Amino acid sequence: MMSLGSTWQRLRQNRTVMICGGLLFGVVVVACIGPLVSPNDYLQTDFDNLLSPPTVTDMQVFGTDDLGRDLFVRSMLGVRVTIVIAVVASAVSLVIGVIYGAVAGFVGGRVDAVMMRFVDTLYALPFIFFVILLMVAFERNFLLIFVAIGAINWLDMARIVRGQTLSLREREFVAAARVTGVSAPRIIFRHIAPNLMGVVIVYVTLTIPQAILVESFLSFLGLGIQEPQTSLGALVNAGVNQMEGAPWMLLIPAALLASILFCCNFLGDAMRDVFDARHTA
Amino acid sequence: MSLLQVDGLTIRYGDNEVVRDLSFAIEAGESVGVVGESGSGKSQMALAVLGLLPGNAVTNGSVLLNGTEVLNASEKTLNGLRARHMALVFQDPMQALNPFVRIGAQLRVILTTHNLASGREADARVLDMLQRVGLPDPERQFRAYPHQLSGGMRQRAMIASALIAAPELLIADEPTTALDVTVQAQILELLEEIRRDTTLLLITHDLGIIAGHCERMLVLEQGRLVESGTTIDIFASPQHEHTAALIDAAPRLDRGDVLSAVAGNEVLQLCNVSVSYDERNGDSLQAVRNLSLSVSAGETVAVVGESGSGKTSLVRAALGLVPLQSGRVLFCGEELGGLVQSRPIAMRRDLQLVFQDPAGSLNPQMRVASIVDEPLLVHERGLSSEERQKQVAAMLDRVGLDASYRARFPHELSGGQAQRVAIARALILKPKVLVCDEAVAALDGSVRKEILALLGDAQKDGGLAIVFITHDLAVVRAISHRVLVMYMGRLVELADCASLYSRAQHPYTKALLDAVPTPDPAAAGGTVSLSGEVPSILSPPSGCAFHPRCRFAKDICRAELPLPRIVNGSIVACHRAEEISL
Numbered sequence A: 001m002m003s004l005g006s007t008w009q010r011l012r013q014n015r016t017v018m019i020c021g022g023l024l025f026g027v028v029v030v031a032c033i034g035p036l037v038s039p040n041d042y043l044q045t046d047f048d049n050l051l052s053p054p055t056v057t058d059m060q061v062f063g064t065d066d067l068g069r070d071l072f073v074r075s076m077l078g079v080r081v082t083i084v085i086a087v088v089a090s091a092v093s094l095v096i097g098v099i100y101g102a103v104a105g106f107v108g109g110r111v112d113a114v115m116m117r118f119v120d121t122l123y124a125l126p127f128i129f130f131v132i133l134l135m136v137a138f139e140r141n142f143l144l145i146f147v148a149i150g151a152i153n154w155l156d157m158a159r160i161v162r163g164q165t166l167s168l169r170e171r172e173f174v175a176a177a178r179v180t181g182v183s184a185p186r187i188i189f190r191h192i193a194p195n196l197m198g199v200v201i202v203y204v205t206l207t208i209p210q211a212i213l214v215e216s217f218l219s220f221l222g223l224g225i226q227e228p229q230t231s232l233g234a235l236v237n238a239g240v241n242q243m244e245g246a247p248w249m250l251l252i253p254a255a256l257l258a259s260i261l262f263c264c265n266f267l268g269d270a271m272r273d274v275f276d277a278r279h280t281a
Numbered sequence B: 001m002s003l004l005q006v007d008g009l010t011i012r013y014g015d016n017e018v019v020r021d022l023s024f025a026i027e028a029g030e031s032v033g034v035v036g037e038s039g040s041g042k043s044q045m046a047l048a049v050l051g052l053l054p055g056n057a058v059t060n061g062s063v064l065l066n067g068t069e070v071l072n073a074s075e076k077t078l079n080g081l082r083a084r085h086m087a088l089v090f091q092d093p094m095q096a097l098n099p100f101v102r103i104g105a106q107l108r109v110i111l112t113t114h115n116l117a118s119g120r121e122a123d124a125r126v127l128d129m130l131q132r133v134g135l136p137d138p139e140r141q142f143r144a145y146p147h148q149l150s151g152g153m154r155q156r157a158m159i160a161s162a163l164i165a166a167p168e169l170l171i172a173d174e175p176t177t178a179l180d181v182t183v184q185a186q187i188l189e190l191l192e193e194i195r196r197d198t199t200l201l202l203i204t205h206d207l208g209i210i211a212g213h214c215e216r217m218l219v220l221e222q223g224r225l226v227e228s229g230t231t232i233d234i235f236a237s238p239q240h241e242h243t244a245a246l247i248d249a250a251p252r253l254d255r256g257d258v259l260s261a262v263a264g265n266e267v268l269q270l271c272n273v274s275v276s277y278d279e280r281n282g283d284s285l286q287a288v289r290n291l292s293l294s295v296s297a298g299e300t301v302a303v304v305g306e307s308g309s310g311k312t313s314l315v316r317a318a319l320g321l322v323p324l325q326s327g328r329v330l331f332c333g334e335e336l337g338g339l340v341q342s343r344p345i346a347m348r349r350d351l352q353l354v355f356q357d358p359a360g361s362l363n364p365q366m367r368v369a370s371i372v373d374e375p376l377l378v379h380e381r382g383l384s385s386e387e388r389q390k391q392v393a394a395m396l397d398r399v400g401l402d403a404s405y406r407a408r409f410p411h412e413l414s415g416g417q418a419q420r421v422a423i424a425r426a427l428i429l430k431p432k433v434l435v436c437d438e439a440v441a442a443l444d445g446s447v448r449k450e451i452l453a454l455l456g457d458a459q460k461d462g463g464l465a466i467v468f469i470t471h472d473l474a475v476v477r478a479i480s481h482r483v484l485v486m487y488m489g490r491l492v493e494l495a496d497c498a499s500l501y502s503r504a505q506h507p508y509t510k511a512l513l514d515a516v517p518t519p520d521p522a523a524a525g526g527t528v529s530l531s532g533e534v535p536s537i538l539s540p541p542s543g544c545a546f547h548p549r550c551r552f553a554k555d556i557c558r559a560e561l562p563l564p565r566i567v568n569g570s571i572v573a574c575h576r577a578e579e580i581s582l
Helices: A004-013 A015-037 A071-107 A109-124 A127-138 A142-169 A172-180 A184-220 A232-241 A248-279 B042-050 B075-081 B103-113 B119-132 B138-142 B151-163 B181-194 B207-213 B231-236 B241-249 B311-319 B368-379 B385-398 B415-427 B445-462 B497-502 B507-515 B555-559
Strands: B004-013 B016-026 B031-035 B057-065 B086-089 B169-173 B199-204 B216-221 B224-230 B266-278 B284-296 B300-304 B326-331 B351-354 B433-437 B465-470 B482-487 B490-496 B565-567 B570-572
Touching: A004 A015, A004 A248, A015 A071, A015 A248, A071 A109, A071 A142, A071 A184, A071 A232, A071 A248, A109 A142, A127 A142, A127 A184, A142 A184, A172 A184, A172 B351, A172 B368, A172 B415, A184 A232, A184 A248, A232 A248, B004 B042, B016 B042, B016 B057, B016 B224, B031 B042, B031 B207, B042 B057, B042 B086, B042 B169, B042 B199, B086 B151, B103 B119, B103 B138, B103 B151, B119 B138, B119 B151, B151 B169, B151 B181, B181 B199, B181 B207, B181 B507, B199 B207, B207 B231, B216 B231, B216 B241, B224 B231, B224 B241, B241 B445, B266 B311, B266 B465, B284 B311, B284 B326, B284 B465, B284 B490, B300 B311, B311 B351, B311 B433, B311 B465, B351 B415, B368 B385, B368 B415, B385 B415, B415 B445, B433 B445, B445 B465, B482 B497, B482 B507, B490 B497, B490 B507
Parallel strands: B031 B199, B031 B216, B086 B169, B169 B199, B300 B465, B300 B482, B351 B433, B433 B465
Antiparallel strands: B004 B016, B004 B057, B216 B224, B266 B284, B266 B326, B482 B490, B490 B570, B565 B570
């Protein structure tokens, strides 16, 4: 495995990484700055200007929705919410999954068996159904979406990390550390965890689009983000209802969602190539 | 016209020239050895001759086989030449044989694709060839899958598949490196037979093999041919300094002084140690049985045996990396119980370990300085970071690595440098016992010599006791005081170095010594005195485990287990130690 400096160099040499990473970065910057620059507000309705197509007047470049709200500002708000949910949910799954998987794999034996059977049990639950029940029981809560998405993703992460840990645990540098007297937590954090990073980074870039999809799906079903807050999934849902009269209401958020997903997926694949190539270098 | 004519062969990967302007010729009927350290380009040269170089290799020059250009030849031309005119025996037959195809079918397809035979005739020729390479019960091996064969039998099958289309040129690339020394001797004997009717190009790092089996030799260094000539001349008076260094670094059984026994306090005692592993199917694998050994301060004990002899399990149990089934481990008179995790931290600093694979034993994500620093962090909590850094620098200096290595990662080191770091990590706590598990087996001859010298110095400085595990009796001859020979988990012979090398008492020890090839064309060595291979440890033979391979075996050997007893000052486990003359 190479040092961080050479990893960065290799990432820069990879065209897919640079193009998709740049595009994604651009979308995020516009989503952060756009609503501040625009004279319009995401809550402000304008009943004289319902469903107007994209125009440069008043900076309504994406047009307005069926309540006369500026679609550009709302879309950018949706991008923000979507990306925040994706990043937070992935981070949740990263932290839980890595710690859980590394502990199960390193300790091994019965502890491992019990921990992994628990993961298997959670896997067996029909998750969307479970989330719908949660939403109904605890009302629609922003926080609950993080919990729900993170709860799906950490299972995969824990399995992957456990598998890697099982093979790392048998490596001789771990035996050498044990003989020297290095404590178990220190072995996990100093010797096992850094060697998991390659796999974990790649897997996280692939869970981000997964989380975005789940959030859009929940919002599309009406279980996710609630009005007047919005997300790309919720915007697409609203757009479907106006598909015939105001196609931009569907096409613009759908295109944004699709391009973010494409970028994340390609980025994940390209990162995997970069990290796998360490064997040939 | 020569059979193989190589002119100005250059192989490049990007800016990296692995073979430079290599020219030589091989006449039909010759046997030529190619020797060089890792990275000398010897395998690349073989791949070029067979047209097997990967697509990103850039080649220059010419390689003529029987007048046909091989370099950059079309796949069709190459397929016509391969098997019929030239064939390759790979280092690892498990990788080279298809695990899903029966041995017979793998050989048969060579005959049918080249239209040499078909139907029953092909079967008959395959069986004949399996017989010729000395596979017992050829009909059964014909139907066997590669994993059902032992390592030596697999290599025989590999050789059979190379020979089946009767090629003029047989290239063997390290054909015995993956095998045990007694099996190596058997395979070399087979190659010796083969070279009577085939031209042989034998690639190896082991000068002993070349000395015994090749008429001419080529010496490669970093892709360049530095010397070529008849084997006898080169060994007698090497012209190039690299050749001289190679010959000098080759371990020898028949020369040099041995160390005499030392008297010191016993630091590590193993009493009646047994180790067993539970298999998935409920069987248990008895790796070490009832073995006792004590090691004194300032002493080096070599533990020698073929793969599966239990030598690694023995020391891992002593270190607490695998659980003891029964027996006791005493360190300076105090009992060390259980696994290493449960031992008190203070006790762990005195027992340290160096592994075979230097790259695998260093954390790839840590820099050299922090790898060597880690034991201090655990055991010397009182030290400031500056004091630790000072100690790390001094230690690295002692193993011959200057300050520029401190910030490097393990993948930026060569094998020898990485092993130095591993030794520095093991020695920084000034342990009383150092266990080296095949610590030099993966290293080139010259590097091996330096590492052994380094260990010897460490011992002289501070009364360090070293347990040195190895499969190669020649390597440890110069550095060990006593030698423990193991076979299938049991003690076979434990003797002072001087008496073991001059007068082995157990037939197995004698066979191991005989099997080591001598790097001198004039000397005998590498002879086969042992047939067969190590039996499965899951079903050990009755009585003396060695009896099926022993030419002195009698009824008592089959029926009764020989207990270790003292014969002529050595501990020997053989019923007939006094009667037989080896």
